Amino acid sequence: VRRGRSLIALACIGAASSAASQIPGTTCVADSVAPRSPRWLTSQVVVDRQDIERWGWSRISELVQRSDWSLSSIDGFIIDASADGLPVSRLSTVGRPDWLVVVDGQRVPVRAAGLGALESLPVAITQVDRVTITRTPLIAAGRFAARGVIDIQTRRVQKPTLHALYQIGNERGDPGPYRYTDLRTINVERLGPDGVVTAFLGGGAVDIQGSARYSTMNVTDANIFPRIERISGDRAHHHRLSAASGRAGVFVACGRHDLLVGGSTFEGLLFAEDSARDGWARATTMHVGVSGDAAVGSRYSVTYALTHSRLRQDTLAGTRAAWANGERSAVDATLGVSALVGRSRLDVSGSIARWSVERRDGATIARDDASARAGIVHARDRIAMELVGGVAVAGGRAAPQMVMGSAHVGVDSASSVRLLAGLGRLHLEGEAWSQSILLMQDDEVRLVPTISFAEAAWQRMLPGGTIELALGATHARRWTMITGDFGDATMLSARASLRVQPLPALAATIDYRLTQSSASVAALRDALRSTPAHQARLTVGTPHLAGNFRLSSSLTFRARTEWIQTDGAGDVSVRQLAPMARLDATLEKRLWRERLRVYVAARNLLDREERYHAAGAHFGLRFHIGVEADIR
Amino acid sequence: MLVLSAPTVRAQATVTVDSASSPRAFSTLSIHLAGVRNVNRERLHALWAPRDGFELGVSTPLPVGEIGIGIAALSFGGRAAEQPDFDARLLTLRWGGSRTIAGPLAFHGSAALGNIFMTFDDGERRVGGLTTESELLVGGVGGLDLRLSPWLSLSVESSLLRILTSTPIDLVLVSAGATLGFRTPRWLRGVLE
Numbered sequence A: 001v002r003r004g005r006s007l008i009a010l011a012c013i014g015a016a017s018s019a020a021s022q023i024p025g026t027t028c029v030a031d032s033v034a035p036r037s038p039r040w041l042t043s044q045v046v047v048d049r050q051d052i053e054r055w056g057w058s059r060i061s062e063l064v065q066r067s068d069w070s071l072s073s074i075d076g077f078i079i080d081a082s083a084d085g086l087p088v089s090r091l092s093t094v095g096r097p098d099w100l101v102v103v104d105g106q107r108v109p110v111r112a113a114g115l116g117a118l119e120s121l122p123v124a125i126t127q128v129d130r131v132t133i134t135r136t137p138l139i140a141a142g143r144f145a146a147r148g149v150i151d152i153q154t155r156r157v158q159k160p161t162l163h164a165l166y167q168i169g170n171e172r173g174d175p176g177p178y179r180y181t182d183l184r185t186i187n188v189e190r191l192g193p194d195g196v197v198t199a200f201l202g203g204g205a206v207d208i209q210g211s212a213r214y215s216t217m218n219v220t221d222a223n224i225f226p227r228i229e230r231i232s233g234d235r236a237h238h239h240r241l242s243a244a245s246g247r248a249g250v251f252v253a254c255g256r257h258d259l260l261v262g263g264s265t266f267e268g269l270l271f272a273e274d275s276a277r278d279g280w281a282r283a284t285t286m287h288v289g290v291s292g293d294a295a296v297g298s299r300y301s302v303t304y305a306l307t308h309s310r311l312r313q314d315t316l317a318g319t320r321a322a323w324a325n326g327e328r329s330a331v332d333a334t335l336g337v338s339a340l341v342g343r344s345r346l347d348v349s350g351s352i353a354r355w356s357v358e359r360r361d362g363a364t365i366a367r368d369d370a371s372a373r374a375g376i377v378h379a380r381d382r383i384a385m386e387l388v389g390g391v392a393v394a395g396g397r398a399a400p401q402m403v404m405g406s407a408h409v410g411v412d413s414a415s416s417v418r419l420l421a422g423l424g425r426l427h428l429e430g431e432a433w434s435q436s437i438l439l440m441q442d443d444e445v446r447l448v449p450t451i452s453f454a455e456a457a458w459q460r461m462l463p464g465g466t467i468e469l470a471l472g473a474t475h476a477r478r479w480t481m482i483t484g485d486f487g488d489a490t491m492l493s494a495r496a497s498l499r500v501q502p503l504p505a506l507a508a509t510i511d512y513r514l515t516q517s518s519a520s521v522a523a524l525r526d527a528l529r530s531t532p533a534h535q536a537r538l539t540v541g542t543p544h545l546a547g548n549f550r551l552s553s554s555l556t557f558r559a560r561t562e563w564i565q566t567d568g569a570g571d572v573s574v575r576q577l578a579p580m581a582r583l584d585a586t587l588e589k590r591l592w593r594e595r596l597r598v599y600v601a602a603r604n605l606l607d608r609e610e611r612y613h614a615a616g617a618h619f620g621l622r623f624h625i626g627v628e629a630d631i632r
Numbered sequence B: 001m002l003v004l005s006a007p008t009v010r011a012q013a014t015v016t017v018d019s020a021s022s023p024r025a026f027s028t029l030s031i032h033l034a035g036v037r038n039v040n041r042e043r044l045h046a047l048w049a050p051r052d053g054f055e056l057g058v059s060t061p062l063p064v065g066e067i068g069i070g071i072a073a074l075s076f077g078g079r080a081a082e083q084p085d086f087d088a089r090l091l092t093l094r095w096g097g098s099r100t101i102a103g104p105l106a107f108h109g110s111a112a113l114g115n116i117f118m119t120f121d122d123g124e125r126r127v128g129g130l131t132t133e134s135e136l137l138v139g140g141v142g143g144l145d146l147r148l149s150p151w152l153s154l155s156v157e158s159s160l161l162r163i164l165t166s167t168p169i170d171l172v173l174v175s176a177g178a179t180l181g182f183r184t185p186r187w188l189r190g191v192l193e
Helices: A029-033 A049-055 A176-180 A225-232 A403-407 A522-528 B043-047 B186-192
Strands: A044-048 A070-072 A080-082 A100-103 A128-134 A138-140 A143-145 A149-154 A161-171 A190-203 A206-218 A238-252 A255-270 A279-296 A300-318 A326-341 A344-359 A364-380 A383-396 A409-423 A426-441 A444-462 A465-480 A485-503 A506-519 A534-541 A549-558 A561-566 A572-577 A580-591 A596-603 A622-631 B002-004 B015-017 B028-038 B048-061 B066-078 B086-102 B105-120 B132-149 B152-163 B169-183
Touching: A044 A049, A049 A128, A049 A549, A049 A580, A049 A596, A138 A149, A143 A383, A161 B132, A176 B043, A176 B105, A176 B132, A190 A622, A225 A255, A225 A279, A225 A300, A255 A300, A485 A522, A506 A522, A522 A561, B028 B066, B028 B152, B043 B048, B048 B086, B066 B169, B086 B132, B105 B152
Parallel strands: A100 A149
Antiparallel strands: A044 A128, A070 A080, A128 A149, A138 A143, A161 A190, A161 A622, A190 A206, A206 A238, A238 A255, A255 A279, A279 A300, A300 A326, A326 A344, A344 A364, A364 A383, A383 A409, A409 A426, A426 A444, A444 A465, A465 A485, A485 A506, A506 A534, A534 A549, A549 A580, A561 A572, A580 A596, A596 A622, B028 B048, B028 B169, B048 B066, B066 B086, B086 B105, B105 B132, B132 B152, B152 B169
């Protein structure tokens, strides 16, 4: 995991992103001469194929654990995350996703009825080539993403390849034979098995890939066991996820065009912060979409995406309300055009979407929205500037829990400016973003500034590495379900990163984040404390050891946090979570001329308490053993 | 031709290789078979009586030290009706080295990391619907090897293993057996490298 190396990254501004995927050896004129969007890299974490292998990840959601996002999870399988430090649930902005997930240029909804379904994405981890995790606001896939984006690019394999991964893990703390004695304790998690098989076909202008995967986890943690027993009864305490996905890509007209399909079934326990809404549920997802980009002459390029996603959730047992059952479907279309004008690139894009939720009782909630945006990127010598503005209109027929829906129409606008300067080994960047919603609710019309963000960053290239510093401020106006009104939150953050390579066979990275926040209402102030004030990570890796071994390790520290909890009676309390220090190490060995890879991944070697929610499971020392084959 | 004594994780026989240099990674393979006995007594043994078992292992040299995998099979008999018999399979990954003491006698030692798989013969007393369980284990191994021929040696060793159950279980195992060493087949070496 690392932040990007180059100063100016590829355009990451949604529909107008350039034709980045090409056949090796070919270059499209419009792509090669286009000014790139200024993107300061302290705001991004890039995870590539090498990182995925190095850390022994077998599920998509594990990628997020390597970002500096704030994490929340009750069971350790379904992970929620916050890019900017605002709370991940209960206090999120109404009617819109907190952050976006984009797969090969296609927006994929991952939330419905309380289920954050990162694992159900139409992509397996063996298909992933690169993931760019952005914590700052931007526009992606034609949408405002005020709270970050997870942008996944799939692999483009030039030769027919069969890729398979199998991993299983175990955590210390089972009762063993003592379960038949007075010393009995409950079983703790058995992690996996996780299995993925992916076939890549084609090469050159056409490539096709198909993948099937299965993941399971035995959830029996002592912290949540009473909740599990109450919900599941005699059912086994297992999460089970089965999924299949495929992609067909073709490179024509100096552009790439992809068909992406996927489906998944998850059955297991769905925990809510409020234990009264826990449930044993089955969730099925389906996604189909086409996306692509193409150069038109030497000065124009076009990007497009058309997707249809469906998520159905059925609560089989438990206490979740009727709202948790039903089906959500979304149709999304985006078109963008980019033009080169002198030293500038002009981007215009628009999108329309419709999503609906059908509840089990037959009621349907629907919303339509349309958005448009325009941006200009201007680059001159060592300075680049980006100006973006956009507006979105949304309306719904009925949405009792959503302000925009009850207003029937809302207007959402956003604008941003970024300025980047490269002065030899020194680089500076500043960016600002603001977003507002015009709400029309009953007879009242009011403009609510939802989020404002500004950050300045400094980067210095050193002979043996890079040092980066960033200072940022975020002001957000959030709807709080607890108070039933808006509250204001202000967060100040400071980040520092140091990357050094003292020896050819040794590289180290240190990342540190300081977050201080305040809020106008107590409920929001309490919720903000779920974001750790201090978070640091030291990563050390060896490219190769003797005998084709590789060793990687990381030490993560997270300061104490506080969490709001609501019990079944509606009483609110605040619980503390102790500071966390987690040491991981992965040893891998490549065999059979790189075709096979076996690894042992140790997590939490210090065996300190590791939890991602005050009401959640705790994880101690655990090991994963995996084998991965890449046969061409 | 040069006769080399390849360092081992377990007792490993001396083998003949074509190289004139020090033992190279994956140049030899050693297969070890031994009888094993659990000799210590702790809280577990007041409830279950250990029975003798056997152990099978394979090891090969690395650029630094040696690596091996082994599986030991033991069973435990319940001392009361409340404690069912169970079979245990201890799968370990080991890394270590060896040093010649005198003549054909050598000492070997290694660190071990693994997993124990338990199968309970608990009939109607199933807990949580489960009849099996697995848990991590860590430990160390030390022993003596007596080389009888370039390809055969005898060994005795002792293992101290901690099973990381909620109430930790310490097992001291002693084993005695033989090790057969041979040059790694070319095709297998191609895979390992």
